[in-house]
Amino acid sequence: MTMAPRTLFEKVWDRHVVVPECAEHPAVLYVDLHLVHEVTSPQAFAGLAARGLRVRRPDRTLATLDHSTPTEAPDASGQWPGIDPAAGAQIEALRANCRLHGIDLCDVGTGRRGIVHVVGPEQGRTWPGGLIVCGDSHTSTHGAFGALAFGIGTTEVGHVLATQCLLQRRPRTLLVRVEGALGPGVTAKDLALAVCAALGAGGGAGSVLEYQGEAVRGLSMEGRMTLCNMAIEAGARAGMVAPDEVTFDWLRGRPGVPSGAAFDEAVADWSELFTDADARFDSEVVVDAAAIAPTVTWGTASDMTMAVDGSVPEPTSETEVAALAYMGLQPGQYLAARPIDVVFVGSCTNGRIEDLRAAASVLDGRQVAAGVRMLVVPGSDQVRAQAEAEGLARIFAAAGAEWREPGCSMCIAMNEDRVPDGGFAVSTSNRNFRGRQGPGSRTFLASPETAAASAVEGRVADPRPYLQEVTRA
Amino acid sequence: MPEPFRNLTSRCVFVDRDHVDTDQIIPARFLTTTSRDGLGAHAFADWRGRPDCPLDAPGARDARILVGGANFGCGSSREHAVWALLDFGFRAVIAASFGDIFRRNAIENGLLPIQVAPGVVASLRSEPDVEVTVDLEANEVRVPGQDAIGFTVDSFGRHCLLQGVDTLGFLLEREDVIRAFEQARGDGGMA
Numbered sequence: 216m217t218m219a220p221r222t223l224f225e226k227v228w229d230r231h232v233v234v235p236e237c238a239e240h241p242a243v244l245y246v247d248l249h250l251v252h253e254v255t256s257p258q259a260f261a262g263l264a265a266r267g268l269r270v271r272r273p274d275r276t277l278a279t280l281d282h283s284t285p286t287e288a289p290d291a292s293g294q295w296p297g298i299d300p301a302a303g304a305q306i307e308a309l310r311a312n313c314r315l316h317g318i319d320l321c322d323v324g325t326g327r328r329g330i331v332h333v334v335g336p337e338q339g340r341t342w343p344g345g346l347i348v349c350g351d352s353h354t355s356t357h358g359a360f361g362a363l364a365f366g367i368g369t370t371e372v373g374h375v376l377a378t379q380c381l382l383q384r385r386p387r388t389l390l391v392r393v394e395g396a397l398g399p400g401v402t403a404k405d406l407a408l409a410v411c412a413a414l415g416a417g418g419g420a421g422s423v424l425e426y427q428g429e430a431v432r433g434l435s436m437e438g439r440m441t442l443c444n445m446a447i448e449a450g451a452r453a454g455m456v457a458p459d460e461v462t463f464d465w466l467r468g469r470p471g472v473p474s475g476a477a478f479d480e481a482v483a484d485w486s487e488l489f490t491d492a493d494a495r496f497d498s499e500v501v502v503d504a505a506a507i508a509p510t511v512t513w514g515t516a517s518d519m520t521m522a523v524d525g526s527v528p529e530p531t532s533e534t535e536v537a538a539l540a541y542m543g544l545q546p547g548q549y550l551a552a553r554p555i556d557v558v559f560v561g562s563c564t565n566g567r568i569e570d571l572r573a574a575a576s577v578l579d580g581r582q583v584a585a586g587v588r589m590l591v592v593p594g595s596d597q598v599r600a601q602a603e604a605e606g607l608a609r610i611f612a613a614a615g616a617e618w619r620e621p622g623c624s625m626c627i628a629m630n631e632d633r634v635p636d637g638g639f640a641v642s643t644s645n646r647n648f649r650g651r652q653g654p655g656s657r658t659f660l661a662s663p664e665t666a667a668a669s670a671v672e673g674r675v676a677d678p679r680p681y682l683q684e685v686t687r688a
Numbered sequence: 689m690p691e692p693f694r695n696l697t698s699r700c701v702f703v704d705r706d707h708v709d710t711d712q713i714i715p716a717r718f719l720t721t722t723s724r725d726g727l728g729a730h731a732f733a734d735w736r737g738r739p740d741c742p743l744d745a746p747g748a749r750d751a752r753i754l755v756g757g758a759n760f761g762c763g764s765s766r767e768h769a770v771w772a773l774l775d776f777g778f779r780a781v782i783a784a785s786f787g788d789i790f791r792r793n794a795i796e797n798g799l800l801p802i803q804v805a806p807g808v809v810a811s812l813r814s815e816p817d818v819e820v821t822v823d824l825e826a827n828e829v830r831v832p833g834q835d836a837i838g839f840t841v842d843s844f845g846r847h848c849l850l851q852g853v854d855t856l857g858f859l860l861e862r863e864d865v866i867r868a869f870e871q872a873r874g875d876g877g878m879a
């Protein structure tokens with residue numbers, strides 16, 4: 216019997232069906248890896264305790280501290296003396312829950328702590344073909360490896376802790392076909408924003424995206440993670456890229472990945488994970504890579520984008536009129552006309568080593584403009600250590616940027632790292648929502664290159680003039 | 689465990705905007721909690737006190753239905769958004785469309801998400817003071833003097849809402865199948 220052609224998504228889905236979906240109930244899916252952090256887990260652990268349940272598979276659970284955790288250095292005992300007591304209680308709750316249930320916690324001092332979506336791949340826990348969930352919407356990041364990875368709510372976190380399974384209706388499939396190659400100075404982040412613009416902020420709802428095309432194949436793993444990270448910003452359940460040699464090379468030698476013959480066996484299995492030639496998607500969108508410029512957002516939803524050197528567009532809906540009013544921008548205006556207050560380089564979108572290299576290449580020998588506060592927040596302990604070893608940290612410090620401890624930081628503004636009320640930020644994170652980076656904050660999302668160029672000029676700036684000597688795959 | 693949901697009749701509170709994200713429903717700085725309780729105080733925290741804030745309008749405290757535009761509840765996975773709306777007093781949200789995670793979080797907690805055509809949102813808006821009936825048993829929204837508006841909710845979610853049961857029980861009952869699945873893939877687990 217020959218199998219019907221299947222998409223990448225369908226192959227991964229099929230591998231995890233414990234009980235098939237029917238009219239009465241969704242499918243029961245098996246979760247290979249459950250990532251946990253301090254903010255969306257305490258109520259789930261409390262729910263377990265209330266029912267006298269244990270974590271079923273602590274070995275398939277990996278925890279870290281990132282969201283509300285300060286980006287100041289902790290003291291020798293792993294504490295932050297000045298921490299907001301509520302944030303401190305969350306950190307201690309996760310520590311206690313991990314101890315109680317035997318869950319590996321990437322805590323302070325392990326050298327493995329960081330943003331949950333940076334840590335999973337880095338530790339070799341993210342595998343092609345896996346099903347990965349986390350109480351965090353940017354779990355879509357892990358789809359870069361050909362995993363099916365998506366965010367869940369806290370009740371579902373409890374389901375996975377207790378049963379290692381999740382109830383899911385099968386999503387639709389949506390092919391994002393990226394045609395042509397990205398131009399110089401145009402990055403995975405610009406592509407991610409272009410996909411949001413092409414689909415609309417809610418256009419991916421109910422769907423799993425698969426990114427295909429030469430420009431996608433040409434991305435490094437870091438770039439693919441940036442791209443998949445923002446699938447949720449188009450409303451999609453998940454985003455996926457079929458694994459290839461780039462994927463396997465990146466994974467080889469990482470701690471959680473098998474080695475030797477077992478690795479070759481794994482690669483043989485992972486090599487089956489691609490969309491068959493005749494497989495059908497429920498829908499498709501085409502993005503012309505060559506037409507993408509370095510991109511920034513001008514509004515308060517992910518699809519409100521423009522070329523960095525373009526002018527603010529005319530609003531086409533009441534929502535866009537309101538967004539412009541919030542941002543204090545006028546149609547036709549050039550963003551370079553307006554000073555900025557903050558530049559943030561970091562987050563699970565753009566807080567990996569390549570992102571820091573890109574920002575450093577622009578900042579090298581230059582200064583952050585007077586009146587601009589620039590934070591560079593590495594995505595993990597390992598990224599931080601590597602950036603220090605490569606001399607990037609020195610470049611940031613010499614330019615006048617703050618070099619901080621890993622965490623979500625100004626992406627979500629749960630700790631002290633906030634954009635001032637009414638302030639303008641150029642940010643490498645993923646959300647330009649009202650107040651996302653602090654009450655009254657106004658965000659221009661951008662690539663690390665654009666963010667660094669903007670830091671130098673003190674206003675939204677085109678990175679291309681700075682990148683002439685830099686070659687970036 | 690959520691209370692059974694059958695029907696309710698209430699005035700509506702209108703959030704006249706598309707893409708109302710979960711950072712609006714509850715800003716991240718209020719997520720530093722280990723509890724589900726008391727979050728209604730922070731619902732739409734950055735909108736409160738402004739002259740146009742719908743949650744400050746007269747009668748909003750007694751309304752149990754929130755009406756939104758397209759892509760309501762997009763953004764983060766924070767279930768706190770649903771907890772905050774429930775604690776404020778809402779039991780149903782009518783919107784042109786929903787963020788996927790928000791919709792599932794809502795059902796898990798007994799907050800009924802009702803997706804209707806954008807024109808229905810506009811027509812509800814045109815008579816903001818009437819009492820609207822949301823009837824899950826009949827799968828209908830009823831407005832006095834108008835034809836009933838049908839809606840669908842996923843059959844399993846509907847069952848859970850009507851019975852007030854949570855979904856963990858369903859999974860726990862399948863422990864044998866889960867174990868067999870693990871064994872079939874050669875994964876004996878830790879024990």
Ligand code: SF4
Pocket residue numbers: 281282330331332351353562563564622623626627644645
């Ligand atoms: S960096 Fe931002 S988007 Fe990523 S996990 Fe942290 S808060 Fe979420």
